[in-house]
Structures are given as structure tokens and as C-alpha cells.
Amino acid sequence: MSAYILEKLCLGCQRCVRACPQDAIQMVAHMANVNPEQCIECEECVEVCMQGAITFREDERRDIGYG
Numbered sequence: 001m002s003a004y005i006l007e008k009l010c011l012g013c014q015r016c017v018r019a020c021p022q023d024a025i026q027m028v029a030h031m032a033n034v035n036p037e038q039c040i041e042c043e044e045c046v047e048v049c050m051q052g053a054i055t056f057r058e059d060e061r062r063d064i065g066y067g
């Protein structure tokens with residue numbers, strides 16, 4: 001499973017974009033978006049996100065109102 005951005009929490013600060021060693025995160029409409037094909041699950045982005053907006057957990061996605 002790749003990293004996943006919880007868009008409701010993302011402030012678009014781009015810290016995760018700069019931190020990702022794979023260039024797997026792009027800004028889409030001022031929010032971060034992970035390309036799962038490129039993500040190697042290193043969790044660097046999770047470390048730098050001050051919003052707690054990045055998760056690997058399916059249940060957290062559901063709790064906040066996604067799929």
C-alpha cells in the first residue's frame with residue numbers, strides 16, 4: 001500500500017513533496033497527491049507532514065470520510 005494524502009487535512013505546504021526521495025508526490029489543485037506507482041513506502045513524507053495528513057492505514061481513510 002502506498003502513502004495516501006487525507007485531503008481534508010492537507011494545507012498544501014509541499015513539505016512532503018520536497019521530502020519524497022521518489023518524486024512520488026505532486027501538487028494537484030493545491031493539495032498533495034501520491035502516485036502509488038512511484039511510492040516505496042519509506043514514510044519520509046509522514047515524518048515531515050505537520051498536519052498528520054499522510055497515512056498508510058485504510059481504516060484512517062474511512063474514518064475521515066474516504067472510500
Ligand code: SF4
Pocket residue numbers: 005009010011012013014015016017031032048049050051052053054
Ligand atoms: S506535508 Fe502534509 S500538509 Fe504539507 S502538502 Fe504534504 S500532505 Fe499536505
Ligand code: SF4
Pocket residue numbers: 002003019020021022023024025034038039040041042043044045046
Ligand atoms: S512514503 Fe516515501 S516514497 Fe512514498 S510518497 Fe512518502 S516519501 Fe514518497
